[in-house]
Amino acid sequence: MELETQLSIQALIDDELSDAKKREVEQLIATDADAKALHTELSNTVGALREGEMERKLPESREFFWSKIADEIELSERREARAQAKPVAAIAWWKKLLLPVGAAAALVLAFTVFQTEGPQVVRPIGDNLGVESVADTELELPESLIFDMYQEDATVIWLNSETDVN
Amino acid sequence: MSESIDYTQLEDTELVARSKDQDMQAYEELVARHRDKIYARAFSMMRNEEEALDMSQEAWVKGWQRLNQFHGQASFATWMTRITINLCLDLIRKKKRQRAESIEQLDDDLGGVERQMDVVETNPTEGLERQELRAKIDRALEQLSEAHRTAIVMHEFQQLEYKEIAKRMNCSIGTVMSRLFYARQRLASLLAGLKKKDEF
Numbered sequence: 001m002e003l004e005t006q007l008s009i010q011a012l013i014d015d016e017l018s019d020a021k022k023r024e025v026e027q028l029i030a031t032d033a034d035a036k037a038l039h040t041e042l043s044n045t046v047g048a049l050r051e052g053e054m055e056r057k058l059p060e061s062r063e064f065f066w067s068k069i070a071d072e073i074e075l076s077e078r079r080e081a082r083a084q085a086k087p088v089a090a091i092a093w094w095k096k097l098l099l100p101v102g103a104a105a106a107l108v109l110a111f112t113v114f115q116t117e118g119p120q121v122v123r124p125i126g127d128n129l130g131v132e133s134v135a136d137t138e139l140e141l142p143e144s145l146i147f148d149m150y151q152e153d154a155t156v157i158w159l160n161s162e163t164d165v166n
Numbered sequence: 167m168s169e170s171i172d173y174t175q176l177e178d179t180e181l182v183a184r185s186k187d188q189d190m191q192a193y194e195e196l197v198a199r200h201r202d203k204i205y206a207r208a209f210s211m212m213r214n215e216e217e218a219l220d221m222s223q224e225a226w227v228k229g230w231q232r233l234n235q236f237h238g239q240a241s242f243a244t245w246m247t248r249i250t251i252n253l254c255l256d257l258i259r260k261k262k263r264q265r266a267e268s269i270e271q272l273d274d275d276l277g278g279v280e281r282q283m284d285v286v287e288t289n290p291t292e293g294l295e296r297q298e299l300r301a302k303i304d305r306a307l308e309q310l311s312e313a314h315r316t317a318i319v320m321h322e323f324q325q326l327e328y329k330e331i332a333k334r335m336n337c338s339i340g341t342v343m344s345r346l347f348y349a350r351q352r353l354a355s356l357l358a359g360l361k362k363k364d365e366f
Contacts, residue, residue: 007343010350014321016328037285044289045350048357049322051296054304058205058222059215065201065223066194072227073190 001034009039013046178242186233197226200243207247210319211254213308221257225250247324255334258312285351306356314349321346 005028011017012025028035058065173181173195184192204225209218228249236245294302307315316335320326326334331342 003344007340007347010343010347011328014328014346034285041285041354042350045354045357046322048299048303049318049353051299051303053206053210053319053323054300055297056202056206056209058201058219060219062198062201066197068223069197069226069230070190070194072223073230076227076231 001032001038005035006038009035010042013039013042179238182233182236182238182242185230193230196242200246201226203243204246204250207250207319207323208254210304210307210323211251211316212257213315217257221250221253225253228253244324251320251324252334255316258316262312285354302357303353306353309356310349310352314345314352317342317345318349318353 008017008021008025009029012022012029017025029039030036171191173191176184176192176195178196178199181192181196185196201222205218205222208221208225209215212218212221225246229246232249236242240248307318310318313335317331320331320334321328328339328342328346332339335342
């Protein structure tokens with residue numbers, strides 16, 4: 001008998017056939033002795049197996065078995081909580097790092113600004129001359145200065161003699 | 167408040183509902199009620215006490231973690247045995263990989279034998295008491311390969327359809343049919359042999 005036919009007989013017992021195929025296989029069993037014998041054997045085996053599996057007692061006391069389960073549940077929940085807390089902890093870590101780094105950066109920035117602009121002192125030369133402001137560098141003279149004298153209706157251009165005009 | 171509740175008097179559905187609300191005592195009662203069945207199913211699959219214990223313990227932990235996925239379509243015990251079977255299948259696959267063998271090759275290896283087996287026409291289990299019959303089937307199951315035994319356990323004890331077994335065993339429906347067929351013929355032959363042996 002073909003394996004396909006044997007499997008069809010089995011599928012009939014397992015109720016896995018379409019109605020048309022079911023009728024076809026039933027017809028075969030009714031007319032073919034080998035098919036009938038196989039059907040009987042498979043039915044007997046399936047019938048025996050339907051009596052169920054061997055009953056077995058778990059070889060540990062209720063308390064001991066449960067304590068292992070409860071411990072494992074607790075452990076896995078702790079693990080999960082730790083895993084969930086990780087991104088929050090990472091943010092907290094960054095925050096902790098950000099505070100001193102930010103403060104240091106602010107200090108460096110302030111110092112740089114002071115270094116660049118600090119030495120230039122702007123002083124008024126005199127109100128009677130109508131001079132608004134003049135940059136007087138105590139440490140280093142500028143190459144040139146231009147300012148307006150409103151009362152005299154004139155513009156003063158001052159050149160530093162030490163400037164290389166070439 | 168929970169001290170006043172007699173959990174042994176509650177139905178499974180009530181215990182499941184309480185367990186979903188993180189009531190560990192309710193879950194402990196569910197474990198106590200079904201632990202033998204879960205262990206028996208794990209043993210049927212693994213045929214090893216230590217592995218069956220590990221698998222059933224792991225199944226109960228997984229059961230707790232996945233309780234919210236249980237919506238009562240099947241009974242709680244059926245749902246738990248499915249988790250157990252899946253865990254056992256994972257372990258079987260892992261063991262197979264470790265032994266550098268493929269579970270899928272078993273049918274090819276045994277294909278020739280399937281066609282050579284004689285049909286057992288008499289019923290070897292006729293007249294046996296239920297417990298005696300179960301013990302004989304258990305001894306016969308022991309002698310099947312993991313792939314064939316798994317197919318039998320899932321079909322006969324878990325009442326899964328071909329399609330479902332194929333999905334779980336990660337093989338085709340044809341392979342499931344072939345495994346079941348070979349396993350049943352082998353069981354019939356083994357049971358007949360066991361009967362003869364017992365008669366002497």
